[in-house]
Amino acid sequence: MSALEEVRREVRAARRVLVLTGAGMSAESGVPTFRGAQTGLWQRLDPRDLATPDAWEHDRERVWAWYLWRAALVRAVEPNAGHHALAALAEAKPVDVVTQNVDDLHERAGSRVTAHLHGSLFSYRCDTCGRPAPSPDLPAAPVERLAPPLCGCGEGWVRPGVVWFEEALPLDEWRAAEDAVLTLQRGDVVLVVGTSGVVYPAAGLPAMARSTGALVVEVNPQPTDVTDVCHLAVRASAAEALPALVD
Ligand code: OAD
Secondary structure: OOOHHHHHHHHHHHEEEEEEEEOOOOOOOOOOOOOOOOOOOHHHHHHHHHHOHHHHHHHHHHHHHHHHHHHHHOOOOOHHHHHHHHHHHHOOEEEEEEEEOOOOOHHHHHHOOOEEEEEEEEEEEEEEEOOOOOOOOOOOOOOOOOOOOOOOOOOOOEOOOOOOOOOOOOOOHHHHHHHHOOOOOOOOOEEEEOEEEEEOOOHHHHHHHHHHOOOOEEEEEOOOOHHHHHHHHEEOHHHHHHHHHOO
């Protein structure tokens, strides 16, 4: 029996399914991943210049322009067949989606997301008082620099509601993810889709899931740092594999 056939049977029999997603989940929608050999964002850009509190401190306009460009990019694309397959599965049984992605493609396909571990491209807050801020207009074309708005508190600037390197995960999102993982049981299935498994603490969730007795399956065209933690691997893309798995 192929891994795909075996996993399809397990998914059909499962009481609950937990899906842990990373950038590869949205790749076929046209959203670039971070570590792809040719197209990964971190192949041509240094995360220290764009995704750290230090970058925000030293060049806010560049960081703001980059995040607004990414938000505009996501606005212009659609969920793929993999996102739709997960939403359809949730009509048949309980499905938790825990994602590292800052896009909203799971929601737009109809999934309820249990946790956005790394925040969202579509939420904004003051970098000083923390108050939520309205969504800005998105630039029609990419720009190098753009000044972020000042917050009404007069003390800070509006920043993207994403998690940067060196920042803690939002506690409520992490707790929701941990709760979804730790309540798994033998017979439940975990699909680890499109993540390289290098960024912690999210990368620790597959091992935590395995310790519950659930079946842990990687869906990724390539082996990753979490492959060894998974019982099975389906070596295909999210948009190919997920519709076949939840058929
Ligand atoms: P990465 O870019 O590190 O990894 C993407 C993974 O998706 C790789 O393992 C690819 O093999 C796989 N992949 C590519 N195309 C795929 C497809 N069509 N279907 C399925 N898999 C595919 O992305 P993440 O693991 O999500 O954090 O990265 C984790 C975090 O690092 C991100 O959330 C972001 C980044 O820095 C922050 O910004 C805090």
